[in-house]
Amino acid sequence: MQRLDAGSADFGAKFAALVADRREASDDVSAVVADIVRQVAARGDEALADYCRRFDAFDPAEGGLRVPSADIENAKAHIDPAVADAMALAAARIRAFHEAQMPADHSETEDSGTVRGWRYTAVERAGIYVPGGRAPLFSSVLMNAIPAKVAGVEHLVMTTPAPGGRIDPHILAAVDLAGIDEVYRVGGAQAVGALAFGTETIPSVDMIAGPGNAYVAEAKRQMFGRVGIDMVAGPSEILIVADEGADPEVLAADLLSQAEHDPTSQSILITDSANLADAVDAALPAAFAAISTEAAARESWDANGAIITVSALMDAAPLIDALAPEHLALAMADPAPLFDAVRHAGSVFLGYQTPEAIGDYLAGPNHVLPTGRRARFSSGLGTASFMKRTTFLNVSAAGMAELGPAAAALAHAEQLPAHALSIERRLARR
Amino acid sequence: MQRLDAGSADFGAKFAALVADRREASDDVSAVVADIVRQVAARGDEALADYCRRFDAFDPAEGGLRVPSADIENAKAHIDPAVADAMALAAARIRAFHEAQMPADHSETEDSGTVRGWRYTAVERAGIYVPGGRAPLFSSVLMNAIPAKVAGVEHLVMTTPAPGGRIDPHILAAVDLAGIDEVYRVGGAQAVGALAFGTETIPSVDMIAGPGNAYVAEAKRQMFGRVGIDMVAGPSEILIVADEGADPEVLAADLLSQAEHDPTSQSILITDSANLADAVDAALPAAFAAISTEAAARESWDANGAIITVSALMDAAPLIDALAPEHLALAMADPAPLFDAVRHAGSVFLGYQTPEAIGDYLAGPNHVLPTGRRARFSSGLGTASFMKRTTFLNVSAAGMAELGPAAAALAHAEQLPAHALSIERRLARR
Structure with missing residues (x-):
């Protein structure tokens, strides 16, 4: 962890280094990923079986790539009923928020009778990648699948690594809640390749969403263009701005x-109170001691954490925009002025009573958000991520008389005579 | 050109081949592009100067990379006044259509007092690539720049190749109309690299839009993630569905x-009338003879053109969705039922009086559209392409009491104890 003071002479250079630090996999995984994807495109299920045996100690020949629907329907019986209820609450709230995001169609008729507008339709087939690993991140299932279903995606396919063939029942319970149609036991770049190209067992999709490690992220990037992807995601991050009314133990x-997500995660605190900065620092040991994820959290905080003091909270605005954080928490008595002054952030958590964790699970907004300063140009996942806009135009006879000559003049100036001809032949027949 | 009949036994296989044909550069340009981008990132302006001398017979040391603003302001004087007027009409109509596309912010307050919603903000700095080549495609300047300015982009930068240092006055007149802030004389993958990394002269941007050749497209793909990009674009295409009321000479x-755009372009006609199919075929020689772009048009039509006959026009719907064309024209007396039945198309042109060329220039909808079947999952360029959505959440004390316990239960089930702790410490302090 580093402490920076915006008033010190070297702050500019130190802050610039913090902004420039990308924390993303520096290994060049692209060649490995290209080979995996090529294998899957060429050899289909056979290649997937090889990778499952090698990486997941699981042979799809026994058990099958596809998870039986009975396993999905029965999963809820295998989890704590209180967790099942909380999951249902989360699903309902996420669904309502994403229903409000449904984009509107538009049509306008000009005086000439010419009509122009657009309409939105859903992607037909979408795939969702859910990472494996230590803990069952079932909230990612809900956050990726519910917007797709709200958008109207008919065929929603999920892939996830299944060490030993096993998938945690929490994940499958979320699959059931979200209405995912098919689940396959395969992870990594090979799963992304299977979704993009299709195999004998796994159908190809039009778009792939969901988080994953550096191999999954690179595979999505390589498949972008053949299929749509939600985003290129990197390690998670939070930037908290707190005034001295904030509770240091809560901030810790x-x-x-x-920090507990991963050693590459990043947590930064900005405050105008040196007392608060010290108090948060002092509260950290007890917070570390209270969590079983201490090792990852400590590694992340030591390597990537920062506490920055500023002389006035509004001075944080340009720092926030430069970092363009995935998560921005404004733990302040009156967060509105700073929120209004800020432009680049994935999602914002306002006031003392709004921990990011509430948003991660069940507030409603999506937790799939742009990382690594990408909030400068991209949005979190939403309903429109699974939809596309088709514009339309219906030129009336009067509209052709009004617009045709000008359009033909432009076509000639662009040296595209067939464009002009298509207009001039219509004008000649009037 | 091939003729297909949906009633013939081999139609399925032939149509599948048409759908699978991607017409995109098969050369592997990625290594060349990666090297160019690396050079620009490492050597900045010096690398750009090398490429300008090599590819454009132009030395930025004399004349400069940046186009002087006087050249832009004076450009209009060097073009036909009728074209200038048509360009102004186009700009006004494109602007109005994209103003209607401004996405809406949203805020909702729950019974508990918890507030959730989202707001849209513009990308701060955007770059637009405009290809060089035979003809001055100034309409691309308008179609890329106007949505960015409507969105609220403050710094809009354009790059375009300038053979011999010269840029066509039509292009510069469009720059002036669209309000682009800076124009640089550099093209190719090196221009994309310069926009992504910045050089001593060219400022880096947050997002890059605009068409280009295979090198430009690959450079955008490689830079995706570091900056936003509008889309990965390929050769242009049109699918026309016509009934027997359509005029064969107009359809030709x-x-x-x-077809005249490029030998890799694709034009397909689907009709339920064998007579019309024959008449269009018969009308093509006169149309070819009428255009100075005959060579490219003929090459495209011979290699990629198709006329498909179906027994009923509604049978075209699944064919359209399988091809997911960039441009779909429904030259029919009543196009509404087929339009309603179709799902995947970039932009649709309805009725006998709506040539795609009107949409290319000045109807209002954007002409930057998804190609190569990407309309299955992506939209054309629009105002929202230059904006991003930030969600927000403000949990009230009552909201924390209502939602906190469920969120903490989910955090424990995901084995993320610090997530739970951040909620439980707030609940404990109530």
């Missing part, structure tokens, strides 16, 4: 709630 | 208006 927990 | 011009 907030910082570690990001 | 419509088909060639796509």
Whole structure:
């Protein structure tokens, strides 16, 4: 962890280094990923079986790539009923928020009778990647699948690594809640390749969403163009701005709630109170001691954490925009002025009572958000991520008389005579 | 050109081949592009100067990379006033259509007092690539720049190749109309690299839009993630569905208006009338003879053109969705039922009086559209392409009491104890 003071002479250089630090896999995984994807495109299920045996100690020949629907329907019986209820609450709230995001169609008729507008339709087939690993991240299932279903995606396919063939029942319960149509036991770049190209067992999709490690992210990037992808995602991050009314023990927990994800995660605190900065620092050991994820959290905080003091909270605005954080928490008595002054952030958590963790699970907004300063140009996942806009135009006879000559003049100036001809032949027949 | 009949036994296989044909550069340009981008990132302006001398016979040391603003302001004086007027009409109509596309912010307050919603903000700095080549494609300047300015982009930068240092005055007149802030004389993958990384002269941007050749497209793909990009674009295409009321000479011009772009372009006609199919075929020689772009148009039509006969026009719907064309023209007396039945198309041109060329220039909808079946999952360029959505959440004390316990239960089930702690410490302090 580093402490920076915006008033010190070297702040500019130190802050610039913090902004420039990308924390993303520096290994060049692209060649490995290209080979895996090529294998899957060429050899289909046979290649997937090889990778499952090698990486997941699982042979699809026994058990099958596809998870039986009975396993999905029965999963809920295998989890704590309180967790099942909380999951249902989360699903309902996420669904309602994403229903409000449904984009509107538009049509306008000009005086000439010419009509122009657009309409939105859903992607037909979408694939969702859910990472495996230590813990069952079932909230990612809900956050990726519910917007797709709200958008109207008919065929929603999920892939996830299944070590030993096993998938956690929490994941399958979320699959059931979200209405995912098919689930396949395969992970990594090979799963992304299977979704993009299709295999004998796994159908190809039009678009792929969902988080994953550096191999999955690179595979999505390589498949972009053949299929749509939600985003290129990197390690998670939070930037908290707090005034001296914030509780240091609560802030310590907030910082570690990001740090515990992964050693490459990043938590930064900005405050105008040196006392608060010291108090948060002092509260961290007890917070570390309270969590079983201490090792990852400590590694992340030591390597990537920062506490920055500023002389006035509004001075944080340009720092926030430069970092363009995935998560921005404004733990302040009156967060509105700073929120209004900020432009680049994936999702914002306002006030003392809004931990990012509430948003991660069940507030409604999506937790799939742009990382690594990408909030400068991209949005989190939403309903429109699974839809596309088709514009339309119906030129009336009067509209052709009004617009045709000008359009033909432009076509000639662009040296595209057939464009002009298509207009001039219509004008000649009037 | 091939003729297909949906009633013939081999139609399925032949149509599948048509769908699978991607017409995109098969050369592997990625290594060349990666090297160019690396050179620009490492050597900045010096690398750009090398490429300008090599590819454009132009030395930025004399004349400069940046186009002087006086050249832009004076450009209008060097073009035909009728073309300048038509360009102004186009700009006004494109602007109005894209103003209607401004996405809406949203905020909702729950019974607990918890507030959730989202707001849209513009990308701060955007770059537009405009290809060089035979003809001055100034309409691309308008179609890329106007949505960016409507969105609220403050710094809009354009790059375009300038053979001998010269840029066509039509292009510069469009720059002036669209309000682009800076123009640089550099093209190719090196221009994309310069926009992504910045050089001593060219400022880096947050997002890059605009068409280009295979090198430009690959450079955008490689830079995706570091910056936003509008889309990965390929050769242009049109699919026309016509009933027997359509004029075969007009249709011949419509088909060639796509074919003349480039030998890799594709024009397809689907009709339920064998007579019309024959008449269009018979009308093509006169149309070819009428255009100075005959060579490219003929090459495109011979290699990629198709006329498909179906027994009923509604049978075209699944064929359209399988091809997911960039441009779909429904030259029919009543296009509404087929339009309603279709799902995947970039932009649709309805009725006998709506040539795609009107949409290319000045109807209002954008002409930057998904190609190569990408309309299955992506939209054309629009105002929202230059904006991003930030979600927000403000949990009230009552909201924390209502949602906190369920969120903490989910955090524990995901084995993320610091997430739970950040909630539980707040609940404990109530």
